[in-house]
Amino acid sequence: MKPLGRHDPRAAGRHQLIALIGQGAMGRVLLGRSPDGRLVAVKMIHRHLARNPEFRARFRLEVQASQRVTGAYTAAVMDADPEAGEPWLASVFVPGPSLRAAVDQYGPLPLGGLRLLTAGLGSALVEIHRAGMIHRDLKPSNVLLAQDGPRVIDFGIARALEADPQITSTGTLVGSPAFMSPEQASGHELGAASDVFSVGAMLVMAATGESPFLGASAPQTLYNVVHNHADTSRVPAPLRPLVDACLDKDPARRPDPRQLIDSVVSISGRSGWPTEIRQQVARDRAEAERWVEAGGAVPDESPRHTVRWVAAVVVPLLVVAGSITAFLLGRGDPPADPLANRTLELTDEQLRLTDTCALLGNDVVGKVGQPVKPELADSSVCGTKFVATDGRQAQLTVAVGTAVAGKPLGERVAGRSMLDTTAGPRSCGRAVAVRDQPALGVEVRISDADGDTCTPATDALTAIVTRLVTNAPSVNPPKQSVVRLIPCESPDRNVLDSRVGAAVPAAPIDAHTCTWAGVPFVVTVHTAEGKRVDLDPKYTRFLVNSGPLGDLPAARRIDSDGTCATYHLVRPTIEDRGEQIAVTARPTAPGAAEAACAATESVLGGVVARLRSL
Structure with a gap:
């Protein structure tokens, strides 16, 4: 926590404000004390955002939803003023880590902790559904582990059970993909059973440390939620039947919240959090109380009062469209530069497997702006x-493992020279290279924006590089995923020699693309997830006869210069996306155009064979 700044208010309604817990692009969260002495967490929207009628309307709906829900296992809303110059919402301060932070730091919960978590979440859902609401965004960061049980927070995207289907099914994807229900991921109308599915997914994560549906990308994750069955083999046996029932794809077959509560009665063992979590709850409570005792001044930091700070979520935070993410509590002192004496180093495998969309999360780029929906x-x-x-909207794009080239700016970030890769008006590009020949690296581009775009582009690149240096996010695709393929090693060398000439070297273009410049063809192989071309009427669909591999469904495009591109869909992911292998042959000799498509088919067969051998 930090002391209040000069421009921070000292009160929100009747609540005295004590300290700053955290802040982001949408607002800040402050520690407060109500007139009866209880501690409160006050979420306050930035004044300039409050001038946006749509944003204020969404916040007003969040306040209304939060006030409808009461109960022992939710963080009760005590007061709110959505019409204030800086709209605010005050809820009971809950010391303790989020479920996400607790599992990340201390590991999966033991059976006693799972028993308490299950009963608490069931009780919370009883209260939420009794109030006529569906939460719609139940996930580990929205569950706080208080001393006596879990607390469900974040009603930013909750909706009434009796709401018009047009309100709950507008085609806009809201929520967290890894913990959505199949009906939510598919954009269908939701019922109370959707929240039960989310609880099942959280119980798997709490028991194993891993999300049961997390894929290589958000589209892959959504596909897994809709079509794949979770592996619950590592969930403790007494809890496994209940978890399997919660994760049934058919909402009608899932248990109701009261059955969640009843199910733990037969589980032997004492309910309760492990010692490490109980100790953290006590530390978080003591820290808040010290700030209150100090009256907003910096508390005594003598050795007997030193508290080890941890990544604990104690309050809901602001994100766009009224949804809420988690802040990480930091030290009161200015944090050390995480890039000091550090150099950004990424292996070729890391370049292929980096989760680029995770780099556009609020926790990474929140100081630059509020991401809406990374795609x-x-x-x-x-x-x-x-x-x-400043309230303006723009497009922010991040690329990892792509070719970077630009003018050195004289600045360095994580030991790498920053490059200016700007191309075109109303945009700015910033990049760093992490390897040479070819120069591959990390690039950030801001476009469709007026005013200064280079300052936020520089800030975004620094934030993204910091995440890559300290805790690089990576995808976890299936074993036989095109994302895992090393493109320069994927074709059959004998086939290549027959198509481009013997001993033509492989030339990597980016992390997912390789080319062989020979005669009579330049052959390029690209292995990645992207927009499916088999759905595009500009491409001709057909079957490639690949002998023992069988017929491979493919789509083809032939350019005016005779270049032939053949695409094979390995697996669909979600909506119009899929994992694909693309092989292109560009003629470099007279008369070669007629054989270009045959060349792509033969090379494609070798790449598919390599993929199936993984």
Whole structure:
């Protein structure tokens, strides 16, 4: 926590404000004390955002939803003023880590902790559904582990059970993909059973440390939620039947919240959090009380009062469209530069497997602007509309493992020279290279924006590089995923020699693309997740006869210069996306155009064979 700044208010309604817990692009969260002495967490929207009628309307709906829900296992809303110049919401301060932070730091919960978590979540859902609401965004970061049980927070995207289907099914994807229900991931109308599915997914994560549906990308994750069955083999046996029932794809077959509570009665053992979590709850409570005792001044930091700070979520935070993410509590002192004496180093495998969309999360780029909905363009590229701190909207795109080339700026970030890769008006690009020949690296581009775009682009690149240096996010695709393929090693060398000439060297283009410049063809292989071309009427669909591999469904495009591109869909992911292998043959000799498509088919067969051998 930090002391209040000069411009921070000292009160919100009747609540005295004590300290700053955290802040982001949408607002800040402050520690407060109500007139009866209880501690409160006050979420306050930035004044300039409050001038946006749509944003204020969404916050007003969040307040209404939060006030409808009461109960022992939710963080009760005590007061709110959505009409204030800086709209605010005060809820009971809950000391303790989020479920996500607790599992990340201390590991999976033992059976006693799972028993308490199950009963608490069931009780919370009883209260939420009794109030006529569906939460719609139950996930580990929205569950706080208080001393006596879990607390469900974040009603930013909750909706009434009796709401018009047009309100709950507008085609806009809201929520967290890894913990959505199949009906939510598919954009269908939701019922109370959707929240039960989310609880099942959280119980798997709490028991194993891993999300049961997390894929290589958001589209892959959504596909897994809709079509794949979770592996619950590592969930403790007494809890496994209940978890399997919660994760049934058919909402009608899932248990109701009261059955969640009843199910733990037969589980032997004492309910309760492990010692490490109980100790953290006590530390968080003591820290808040010290700030209150100090009256907002910096508390005594003598050795007997030193508290080890941990990544604990104690309050809901602001994100765009009224949804809420988690802040990580930091030290009161200015944090050390995480890039000091550090150099950004990424192996070729890390370049292929980096989760680019995770780099556009609020926890990474929140100081630059608020990401709206990151969307994967290609395995290396993810983009999002975002709201800058000045309220303007723009497009923010990050690429990892792509070719970077630009003018050195004289600045360095994580030991790497920063490059200016700007191309075109109303945009700015910033990049760093992490390897040479070819120069591959990390690039950030801000486009469709007016005013200064280079300052936020530089800040975004620094934030993204910091995440890559300290805790690089990576995808976990299936074993036989095109994302895992090393493109320069994927074709059959004998086939290549027959098509481009013997001993033509492989030349990597980016993390997912390789080319062989020979005669009579230049052959290029690209292995990544992207937009499916078999759905595009500009491409001709057909079957490639690949002998023992069988017939491979494919789509083809032939350019005016005779270049032939053949695409094979390995697996669909979600909506119009899929994992694909693309082989292109560009003629470099007279008369070669007629054989270009045959060349792509033969090379494709070798790549598919390599993929199936993984």
